[in-house]
Amino acid sequence: MKLVHISDIHINADPVAGSDSVAEFTACLAHVEKRHGNADAIIISGDLTHHGQRHSYVKLAEMLAASPLKPLLMLGNHDHRDTFREIFPQAETDENGYVQYVRDIAGHRLVFLDTNLVANHSGRLGPRRQAWLSARLDEAARDKLPVLLFMHHNPVTIGVLATDIIGLVQKKEFAAILRSHRDTVRHVFFGHCHMSLSGSIEGVPFSAPRSTSHPGWPEFEGRLAYGHGPIEPSYNVALIDKTTVVVHTIDYRLDDRIEWEPLTGGDAGAVTVPPGM
Numbered sequence: 001m002k003l004v005h006i007s008d009i010h011i012n013a014d015p016v017a018g019s020d021s022v023a024e025f026t027a028c029l030a031h032v033e034k035r036h037g038n039a040d041a042i043i044i045s046g047d048l049t050h051h052g053q054r055h056s057y058v059k060l061a062e063m064l065a066a067s068p069l070k071p072l073l074m075l076g077n078h079d080h081r082d083t084f085r086e087i088f089p090q091a092e093t094d095e096n097g098y099v100q101y102v103r104d105i106a107g108h109r110l111v112f113l114d115t116n117l118v119a120n121h122s123g124r125l126g127p128r129r130q131a132w133l134s135a136r137l138d139e140a141a142r143d144k145l146p147v148l149l150f151m152h153h154n155p156v157t158i159g160v161l162a163t164d165i166i167g168l169v170q171k172k173e174f175a176a177i178l179r180s181h182r183d184t185v186r187h188v189f190f191g192h193c194h195m196s197l198s199g200s201i202e203g204v205p206f207s208a209p210r211s212t213s214h215p216g217w218p219e220f221e222g223r224l225a226y227g228h229g230p231i232e233p234s235y236n237v238a239l240i241d242k243t244t245v246v247v248h249t250i251d252y253r254l255d256d257r258i259e260w261e262p263l264t265g266g267d268a269g270a271v272t273v274p275p276g277m
């Protein structure tokens, strides 16, 4: 199974932190199409637009309509739920109107959370959204389907103040749900931090790609600052089989600058390996 995980595309008419988010997402989509058009699913984990404006969702809808790729969309703190749903009326919601849904793909259940609270930058997973998540994980366990869990906000403190003050508020509650479904959830995918991250929470591994729009630089001294500059945008590619999950960081802007050298000798050549080696 191959998943493409894109995040924080921040579509906007004007530059965002000095970057043209439309041009960056266009380049990202083209690269995914060229290199990973065979992915089983492509996910954009929120911050679809920078200001949640109608014209930005219209622009995104136009870009996706012109692409053969059909990414699954999620909301982030920069999004506006009602405006998103107006432009993407096919978007699935739960019984409370949150853009939360599941998809069964290649023997896994992908679960998509909505951690948006309109006009707030921190993430929310209040009692109703927690109940929805617990119910979906119970169902997956019953159906014997491993879960790949997607959300926008970081559910862990990452050590970078500028991001941590706007992370998921209900970290303890989320961790408790994960703890009781550790055998069901194989991996947590999130965005929001604009940094390439990996680690684990309650023994469940997680990963996050940078932003395509304005990738961030981790700042560990406790300054309330967000670093931008010559940092490569990225998306992630996850290769998943029954026992392993491998997550690659794809710095797609570098693709045409890579120099390839053919492998010769060693295991790449016709070398006879002695028995027992």
Ligand SMILES: [Fe+2]
Pocket (backbone or CB within 6 Å): 008, 010, 047, 076, 078, 192, 193, 194, 211
């Ligand atoms: Fe973002």
Ligand SMILES: [Fe+2]
Pocket (backbone or CB within 6 Å): 047, 076, 077, 078, 152, 191, 192, 193
């Ligand atoms: Fe965000």
